[in-house]
Amino acid sequence: MRVAVFSTKPYDRTFLDRANERHGHELLYLDARLTTETAPLAAGFETVCAFVNDRLDAGVLALLQGGGTRMIALRSAGFNNVDLPEAERLGMTVARVPAYSPHAVAEHAVALVLSLNRMTYRAYNRVREGNFSLDGLLGFDLYGKTVGVVGTGKIGLIFADIMHGFGCRVLAADPCPSHDAKAFVEYVTFDRLLADSDIISLHCPLTPQTNHLIDARAIAQMKDGVMLINTGRGRVIDTRAVIDGLKSGKIGRLGLDVYEEEEQLFFQDLSQHVIADDLFMRLTTFPNVLITGHQAFFTTEALTNIAETTLDNITAFERGTGTLHRVTPPTLA
Numbered sequence: 001m002r003v004a005v006f007s008t009k010p011y012d013r014t015f016l017d018r019a020n021e022r023h024g025h026e027l028l029y030l031d032a033r034l035t036t037e038t039a040p041l042a043a044g045f046e047t048v049c050a051f052v053n054d055r056l057d058a059g060v061l062a063l064l065q066g067g068g069t070r071m072i073a074l075r076s077a078g079f080n081n082v083d084l085p086e087a088e089r090l091g092m093t094v095a096r097v098p099a100y101s102p103h104a105v106a107e108h109a110v111a112l113v114l115s116l117n118r119m120t121y122r123a124y125n126r127v128r129e130g131n132f133s134l135d136g137l138l139g140f141d142l143y144g145k146t147v148g149v150v151g152t153g154k155i156g157l158i159f160a161d162i163m164h165g166f167g168c169r170v171l172a173a174d175p176c177p178s179h180d181a182k183a184f185v186e187y188v189t190f191d192r193l194l195a196d197s198d199i200i201s202l203h204c205p206l207t208p209q210t211n212h213l214i215d216a217r218a219i220a221q222m223k224d225g226v227m228l229i230n231t232g233r234g235r236v237i238d239t240r241a242v243i244d245g246l247k248s249g250k251i252g253r254l255g256l257d258v259y260e261e262e263e264q265l266f267f268q269d270l271s272q273h274v275i276a277d278d279l280f281m282r283l284t285t286f287p288n289v290l291i292t293g294h295q296a297f298f299t300t301e302a303l304t305n306i307a308e309t310t311l312d313n314i315t316a317f318e319r320g321t322g323t324l325h326r327v328t329p330p331t332l333a
C-alpha cells in the first residue's frame with residue numbers, strides 16, 4: 001500500500017523501515033507536520049500515517065479524502081487530534097497503536113518525580129561548574145507520601161505499582177475504576193485525590209471532560225507545595241492557572257512532558273529561533289519546573305512496537321484480515 005508518513009524523524013524511519021521488511025508497503029517519509037497546508041502532499045496515497053501533533057480536523061480530513069486517502073494510521077495511542085465523527089462520515093478508517101509501551105511512559109513520569117524531588121537537573125549543572133553547595137536542593141522521602149493517580153489505564157496502573165514500590169500510599173481517580181488495579185490502589189473522588197495527595201500524576205486521555213481538568217479551582221484544592229506531573233496530554237492542564245499556582249507557591253514542583261501548545265514547539269530544534277510562546281517561556285524560568293519535550297514514549301521497545309503495530313494495522317486494512325486497532329467515535333467505541 002502507498003503510505004504518506006507525516007512528521008517523521010530519522011529514528012521513525014529507522015524503526016519503520018525495519019518493520020516494513022515484513023510488509024513491503026511503499027512508505028513516503030515527510031518531515032512536515034500534517035496541516036491544511038501539507039495535506040495535499042498525500043494526494044494519491046490510500047493511507048496517511050500520522051503522529052501526536054499532526055492535526056486531523058475536518059478541513060484536513062476533507063483534503064485527504066479528496067486526494068484518495070481511505071485510512072489514517074496513527075503512530076500513537078492517543079487520538080484526540082482526530083475528528084473521529086468526521087472521519088467516519090467521510091468513510092475513512094482510523095487505527096492506532098493502543099499500547100506500545102506503557103512502561104516507557106510510566107517510567108518517565110517516575111523519572112520526573114525523582115529528578116524534581118532531588119533537583120538532579122540543577123545538581124548536574126552545579127557540579128560541572130564546581131558549585132558543590134546544597135542550598136535549594138532539599139528533597140523529601142518518597143516513602144510514606146501520598147501519590148494521586150488521575151486515570152488508571154495501562155500507564156496509570158504501572159505508575160501506581162512503581163510508586164507503591166517506593167512505599168507510597170496510592171490514591172486514584174477514574175470514572176471507570178480498573179479491575180486490574182492492585183488492592184493497594186485506593187479509589188477516591190477527584191476532589192479527595194486533589195486534597196490528600198503530595199504528588200499528583202496525570203494519566204487520563206484528553207477528552208472534552210478532561211480539557212483543563214487541572215484549572216484554578218482544582219489547584220486551589222491541592223496541598224500547599226504539591227508536586228504535579230503531566231505525561232498525558234498538555235491540554236489537561238490550564239497553563240495560566242498552573243503558572244499562578246507556581247508563583248503563589250501552591251505548586252511546589254511541576255514536571256511536564258506535554259504542553260498545551262506543543263505543536264508549535266516540540267520535536268524540532270528551535271535553538272536558533274526566537275520562541276514566541278510567552279507562556280511556555282515563563283514556565284522555563286521557574287527553578288522548580290522540569291519540562292521534557294514529549295519524550296516519555298521514546299524507548300527502543302516503544303518505537304519497535306509503534307512501527308510494527310502501525311504497519312500491522314495498515315496490512316490488516318489492506319487485506320481485510322488480521323488485527324486492525326480501529327478507533328471509532330466515542331458513542332460507537
Ligand SMILES: NC(=O)c1ccc[n+]([C@@H]2O[C@H](COP(=O)([O-])OP(=O)(O)OC[C@H]3O[C@@H](n4cnc5c(N)ncnc54)[C@H](O)[C@@H]3O)[C@@H](O)[C@H]2O)c1
Nearest residue numbers: 078151152153154155173174176203204205231232296297
Ligand atoms: N507523553 C507520552 O509520550 C505519552 C505516550 C502515550 C500516551 N500518553 C498519554 O497517556 C494517556 C493514557 O494512556 P493509557 O495507555 O494509560 O490509556 P488508557 O486508555 O489505558 O487509560 C486511560 C484511563 O483514563 C481514564 N479516564 C478517562 N477520563 C478520565 C477522567 N476524567 N478522570 C480520570 N481518569 C479518566 C480512563 O477511564 C482510563 O482508565 C493517553 O491518552 C495519552 O494521552 C502520553
